[in-house]
Amino acid sequence: MERLQKILAQAGVASRRKCEELILAGKVEVNGETVKELGTKADPAQDIITVNGKPIKSEQKVYLMMNKPKGVITSASDPEGRKIVSDYLKGVKERVYPVGRLDYDTEGLLLLTNDGEFANLLTHPRHHVPKTYVATVKGVPHGTELDKLRRGIQLEDGMTAPAEVEYKDVDPDGKESVISITIYEGRNRQVRRMFEAISHPVIRLKRIAFGDLLLQNLKRGLMRPLTKDEVNRLIQLAKSEKKRQGRRR
Ligand code: URA
Numbered sequence: 001m002e003r004l005q006k007i008l009a010q011a012g013v014a015s016r017r018k019c020e021e022l023i024l025a026g027k028v029e030v031n032g033e034t035v036k037e038l039g040t041k042a043d044p045a046q047d048i049i050t051v052n053g054k055p056i057k058s059e060q061k062v063y064l065m066m067n068k069p070k071g072v073i074t075s076a077s078d079p080e081g082r083k084i085v086s087d088y089l090k091g092v093k094e095r096v097y098p099v100g101r102l103d104y105d106t107e108g109l110l111l112l113t114n115d116g117e118f119a120n121l122l123t124h125p126r127h128h129v130p131k132t133y134v135a136t137v138k139g140v141p142h143g144t145e146l147d148k149l150r151r152g153i154q155l156e157d158g159m160t161a162p163a164e165v166e167y168k169d170v171d172p173d174g175k176e177s178v179i180s181i182t183i184y185e186g187r188n189r190q191v192r193r194m195f196e197a198i199s200h201p202v203i204r205l206k207r208i209a210f211g212d213l214l215l216q217n218l219k220r221g222l223m224r225p226l227t228k229d230e231v232n233r234l235i236q237l238a239k240s241e242k243k244r245q246g247r248r249r
Contacts, residue, residue, distance in 0.1 A: 001041040004028065007049065009116030011056040012095045016116050027052050061115045062094045063231050066223035067215060068110040070204075074101040085110065088221055099123060099210075100186050108133070108207035109215040112223070118235065122210075127238040128161070128184040132209035133191050137200040140170050140177045145198040149181065153197050160194060161185055176203060184241075211237045 002010075008019035008028070026034050029050045030042050042049060049056050068074070072083045076097065085098055089112075099111035100123045113119055122129050146165045153160050161184050169178040177200075181191055192202045208215045211234050218224060226234075 001043050003038075004030065004035060004040045004042050004049070005038060006117060007042060007044045008051065008056060009120075010059075010061065010114075011044070011049075012059055012114045012116075013051055013056055014116075016120055019116075022051060029053075059094050059114055061118075062092065062096055062113060063115065063118065063226040064092070064096060064112040064223045065210075065213065065215075065218065065226055066110045066112060067218045067220050068102050068107055069220045070105055070107045073104050074098045074110065085112070088223065102207060103189060103192070103205070106133075106205045106207065107220065108205075109210050109213070109218075110207070111210060111213075111226075118231070121238045122234060123186060124238075125185065128241040129211050129234075129238050130182050130184050130209075130241075131186065131207060131211075132180060132182040134168065134206045134208055135179050135181055135191055135195060135202050136176055136204040137179060137195050137202055138176055139200050140174050141179070141195075141198055141200045145200070146179070148198060149194055153194055155187075155190075155193050155197060157187060160187075160190065163194070180208075182209075210234070 004023060005016050005019040008022065009016040013019055014022070020038055022028055023038055024036060026036050028035055030047050044058050066085065066088060068085060072085060074085050076084065076086065078084055082104070089096065094114045096112040096114045099113055099119045102108065102110050121127060149163050149165045152162050164182040166180045167177065168180050171177060183190060191205060195202050213230055213234060
């Protein structure tokens with residue numbers, strides 16, 4: 001038996017919060033009875049659960065990682081007709097969606113799933129799952145400027161949490177440098193804004209790791225399913241980061 005909002009989210013109806021709203025609005029029935037209480041439990045294998053009169057599909061849970069190319073948008077649709085991530089999902093019949101987002105111009109590791117709980121766990125701001133990026137930036141930031149990123153830097157939406165920052169490569173004529181940065185938050189355009197704040201704007205950005213999951217040599221535009229072990233490790237990591245951060249406060 002599972003909570004109804006969890007079953008609905010896992011069936012890909014909507015996010016867990018939206019599913020709670022559907023329940024409260026009286027749109028959900030279990031075995032023909034309208035259920036409006038959020039704590040209600042049901043058995044997805046036995047009970048007939050409908051939303052707006054339509055039975056939910058009990059989809060197999062799918063976990064994928066993709067190497068998102070630059071110039072692809074992570075939303076479900078784009079009014080400007082730009083390429084979207086689902087254009088790359090040939091052969092995946094489940095309704096998967098991105099776990100968090102990558103900017104249009106950012107490439108690299110993007111997780112996709114139809115498991116709302118998993119997506120929520122990994123993107124929840126309290127869970128502090130590390131994400132590592134390789135940023136090619138204009139010029140060569142001084143070590144003291146990178147220290148600012150390491151300590152946390154003031155952005156318009158507040159201080160950033162401490163980040164891990166390392167030089168990877170420096171152009172001999174000083175035009176650009178390659179820096180790896182691991183952040184524990186997921187604010188909008190965060191890495192770009194952090195480098196802008198030290199006056200070294202990002203030229204190219206690629207996410208190479210999500211938790212301990214590495215992009216490795218997955219070709220641009222391709223995807224692969226995660227192994228059970230990879231899924232479980234990400235879940236454990238999100239749970240343990242939450243505990244660790246809780247103890248620090
Ligand atoms: N930070 C950014 O600036 N862009 C992304 O796409 C991800 C993190």
